[in-house]
Amino acid sequence: MNKKLREKIMESVAAVLPITAIVLLLTVAAVPLEVGTVLLFLTGAVLLIVGMGFFQLGAEMSMTPLGEGIGTQLFKTRSLPLTVGLCFLMGAIITIAEPDLQVLANQVPSVPNEVLIWTVAVGVGLFLVAAALRILFRIPLPRLLCILYLALFALSFVTPADFVPVAFDSGGVTTGPMTVPFIMAMGIGLSAARSDKNGADDSFGLVAFSSIGPILMVLLLGIFYRPDGSSYATVDIAQVETTRDVAAAFAVQLPHFGREVLSSMAPVLAVFLLFQFFTRRYHRGQLLRMAVGFAYTIVGLILFLTGVNVGFAPVGSLLGSRMADQLWLLVPVGAVIGYCIVKAEPAVQILNHQVEDLTNGAISRRSMNLCLSLGVSAAVGLAMVRVVTGIHIYWILIPGYLIALILTYFVPRVFVGIAFDSGGVASGPMTSTFLLPLSIGACTGAGGSVVTDAFGVVALVALAPLIAVQAMGVVYARKLRFAPEEAPAAPEEEDYIIDLDEEVCA
Template sequence: MEKLREKVRESLSSVLPITIIVLLLSIVLIPMEVGAFTLFLAGALFLIFGMGFFQLGADISMTQLGQGIGGQLMKKRNLLFIIGGCFLMGVLITISEPDLQVLANQVASIPNQVLVLTVAIGVGCFLVAAVLRILFKVSLSRLLTLMYVVLFLVALATPSEFLAVAFDSGGVTTGPMTVPFIMALGIGLSSSRSDKDSANDSFGLIALSSIGPILMVLLLGIFYHPTDAVYTSVTIPDVETTKDVLDQFIRAFPQYTEEVLISMLPILAVFMLFQIKTRKYHRRQLLRMCVGFLYTIAGLVLFLVGVNIGFAPVGNLLGEQMVSSSYQWLLIPVGLLIGYYIVKAEPAVQILNHQVEDITDGMVTKEQMNLCLSVGVAGAVGLAMFRVLTGIPIYWILIPGYLLALGMSYRVQPILVGIAFDSGGVASGPMTSTFLLPLTMGACTALGGNVVTDAFGVVALVALAPLIAIQIMGLVYEHKLKKSSGIPKPALEDTIIELEDEEV
């Protein structure tokens, strides 16, 4: 129960800043009906407990399963078996990713299942590429450069209207379900190697796995036409009493429970087959993991109900009302404020900050990391809101941003390159797809803009910011080392190995 309370507190810290900002806006500038705000508060409550249950369940079940499968794949020493296993697990884990489900509901031009399956195949293919990189010790910086060159070449042949949706797909894929599993799989694979580069190679799987969905959705854009879709304004049901609010959520439970069970069944089947074949987990571990899967399912249902009934619709409504008033340029400072606090509230970001402080031996502190990431993500969200108001093409931001990030990757130490590119998926957490994207869609609809080109892209920009921010911190670290006379430069990979030994 203590672990559950800890996860719920972490979820509360993620949701609370957004709730307070919405409350202040509804009181001071954008009046909101009591019924709509009650739905929002109820959705926030569902979100808090849903994320708490889900994250605890993922820690107990998915992390253990990922490490077990990673270790078992390496034991087989069969390349085809490793490729097939990684592809299958990448596909299955992505299908159950809650952030992807939320995005799929908001892309009107493509059937949900088509988009989810396309993204899942992309993750599966590029997870295989990431694992092969570990096995054959390929430089992460060179591979990332090659992949992004291919990505932007394909983008030239894809309708420009689909660019923002594709890059958003890459951002939401590496969410609370996918990240723990892929990280655990990487640890299981790299731990089978005893060389000094094995710690470095445990990073970078998420970075490469997030490229796959972008590439596959760009290819999908050649066949689907997003501009043909009609995006209608979100209507919030009339609710007069707390019973009416509760009824809205209760009526949604059967639909989302069915969706979650369908998406989780393949993972449960793999878990059962893996246990029957390997007998890896003893009875107590098995019982604990089964409880973890129950937590995961319950958390996913609560999460999706809270998002779709209360949280996202009010975000959409707020965006519409803000630009319909005389305060439409207030959208940019509100975006800056939300971006600043969203990244601070992400539990995974705080873990990342501690990790960077440890591997740089305190020369880059977690406070510096917090400030750098908060400013970076705030700027990214501000740019997204500026795009909504002006309609500037997203590639004017993405191409220079990725060129800068890839250029810096040849200057900073390899371990920080892996952490920086992995952290893009960490920063674009649940709050980005559940509130920021609906906010931009509502604003864009009210302005009469093109939702596909102008509203989508906020997740992609949030995912890009840490790539630059963390590598800037890496360059600061290198500069401090040069200025510190008489202090030997610590090898980051050695520090990582020492830290892992201490944890063991």
């Protein structure tokens, strides 16, 4: 096996294994499940692990160089219409292929998958344009974030309550393993080509903007779109008795998800071919590597979506529904899963390593790990409290974002960009594929409102790093202020950010 592929699969094992272990423990101690159902879950977990490994390596080999190439080329052309058009197009088509969004769309009642996916894709496209223009025209990030989030909350008050949690969840799932490598690489290309001392600093913010766009568009969808009915369709679990039945359940669905993946990846491949035809940017070796990367991406997506939709998510929903009689279990189970999930995310470990480098050890990786783990654990615990009590998501989101926005004025500028871009880091595939189905199943079993009480898990997980990273920034700023002679000098922001971007997108 390819060494790099083996590394990616082991990273996927680290992400999936904690949840698998918790589910097995629950089936023994509190919520017994049939043996066939457990086997279905375990098979889905295996496909999820292998699919994530192939997909992450493929995206790294193909989407990262494509994003950086397009960003650099756009700046060189200095054509504003071309920049606007291509940024919108690429933001939309990359989002359509995002697996986390497809998983979310399958779970949103009443709104057809295509309607939600295209709405979110348009939002990402529009705000990727806004992010690129911010880089080109050198507009400060904190002020824009404050204005945009205030506008979002103002709009949410006139949006039907059923759409608000889904809208904020949409912002979290779009910054997934497909979009983040491309968008961050595109930011590198745009900012590096600018060649001024603050250019690299402005490479942050594209992911943050790409999270705002979907929220805005889904809120607008809620105002103007009137779906027929609002009932949630319970997920059916394949009835299996033997290992052959399990294999057949997955084999039957493979062609369906194969067609879905090919149709969503076709526009990405078309843009890649057209870009190469007009620019001749990549030489033969790079083209071969990117072709292999696209193949890995397609294979990984097919395995990932099959594992999630046939085995992993349905069993998560079933587990939640069977916990309806003992809902108190949801809060500690959710908190433990949240604590484990964030520690297993490879991108989180890269973030922690780079913050340690930025502060020359003043903020250690261990401190960052603990801060993020506790933050996400609390976020998931609060999400489960919502399922149990039915409290409105505003009671958590508004104070949370208010704290995050206030902190932007008290931390070094680089921490603001890192924090808001890392909001999508914690809300990885495990959140949308297991935690959301778990909360939906529990809410359904308890007779609550799925759209208002169960959705919002992804949004709260994505909120945690905004506060946690900036809290570490406050600690660092205080150390510099009160003990300047002992605190290590901060490295140049420009050098640091280039290093961070290169490692994230490596």
